[in-house]
Amino acid sequence: MFRISQYMRLLAQAERTGTLPAPRRGQPPGPVVIWNLIRRCNLTCKHCYALSADHDYAGELSTAEVFTVMDDLKAFRVPVLILSGGEPLLRPDLFDIAARAKAMGFYVGLSTNGTLIDAAMADRIAAAEFDYVGISLDGIGEVHDRFRRLAGAFDRSLGGVRLLHVRGVKVGLLKLRLFRPFPATEIAAALKGRKAVGVLDRAVSFGAAGGPLFSEIRSALYGQPGAPPVLNWMYGLGGRDCDLRQIASVIDRLVDAAKGKTGEAINLLGVRL
Numbered sequence: 445m446f447r448i449s450q451y452m453r454l455l456a457q458a459e460r461t462g463t464l465p466a467p468r469r470g471q472p473p474g475p476v477v478i479w480n481l482i483r484r485c486n487l488t489c490k491h492c493y494a495l496s497a498d499h500d501y502a503g504e505l506s507t508a509e510v511f512t513v514m515d516d517l518k519a520f521r522v523p524v525l526i527l528s529g530g531e532p533l534l535r536p537d538l539f540d541i542a543a544r545a546k547a548m549g550f551y552v553g554l555s556t557n558g559t560l561i562d563a564a565m566a567d568r569i570a571a572a573e574f575d576y577v578g579i580s581l582d583g584i585g586e587v588h589d590r591f592r593r594l595a596g597a598f599d600r601s602l603g604g605v606r607l608l609h610v611r612g613v614k615v616g617l618l619k620l621r622l623f624r625p626f627p628a629t630e631i632a633a634a635l636k637g638r639k640a641v642g643v644l645d646r647a648v649s650f651g652a653a654g655g656p657l658f659s660e661i662r663s664a665l666y667g668q669p670g671a672p673p674v675l676n677w678m679y680g681l682g683g684r685d686c687d688l689r690q691i692a693s694v695i696d697r698l699v700d701a702a703k704g705k706t707g708e709a710i711n712l713l714g715v716r717l
């Protein structure tokens with residue numbers, strides 16, 4: 445697997461020491477595979493990439509065919525399988541596929557809309573020992589429901605996240621796609637307990653202290669007990685590239701901030717002053 449955080453750490457180290465890491469020997473690993481195992485889905489989201497609906501589709505792979513493909517992927521040195529769809533939990537053999545993938549040594553993720561996760565399903569997911577479960581949210585409450593075209597979808601997905609959390613499953617959920625109304629309470633709750641927060645803004649607010657997202661997030665955290673330091677980087681201005689070295693420098697700075705080291709809170713990336 446190509447680990448971007450590890451790569452950025454190596455770049456930052458090279459910048460500090462002036463020495464590039466030695467090239468790796470041997471065959472490189474294959475790509476990460478996000479596998480749309482089934483087209484059927486219980487939702488019909490506005491933005492669906494698969495144009496899925498809640499009925500069976502012809503031409504899906506049988507369990508035996510999935511296993512054969514899995515053997516091929518292993519032979520191609522694929523390290524990571526993300527089981528996705530459609531809604532992968534609608535495949536009756538999903539847990540057989542996951543168990544075989546784990547036994548074969550893949551890093552196995554599950555990408556689900558989360559609405560089908562009740563207590564019993566959460567138990568099955570936890571028992572399957574997925575390395576990661578991803579549940580996407582497109583906004584808060586009704587905003588998510590509108591995109592997903594199902595009233596209550598947000599509550600059901602969030603309920604799924606909570607059921608998995610209490611079972612110790614590593615699950616991620618938050619994507620900020622909508623800016624207004626700004627989900628300040630939810631952001632504050634999501635960032636509670638963090639040691640440092642870095643906000644990347646691809647915009648400036650003329651005359652304001654920092655970028656627009658930074659201002660909102662800092663306001664959302666203002667007055668919260670134990671709120672983490674919030675640092676801002678404005679990047680990509682005027683169409684400039686934001687490269688890995690810049691991101692590595694952000695991470696280094698955040699690590700320092702988490703240790704209590706002070707410095708500039710508002711920064712520009714990739715701009716000559």
Ligand code: SF4
Nearest residue numbers: 485487489492530557
């Ligand atoms: S949950 Fe995913 S697969 Fe299902 S309709 Fe929405 S975007 Fe499509």
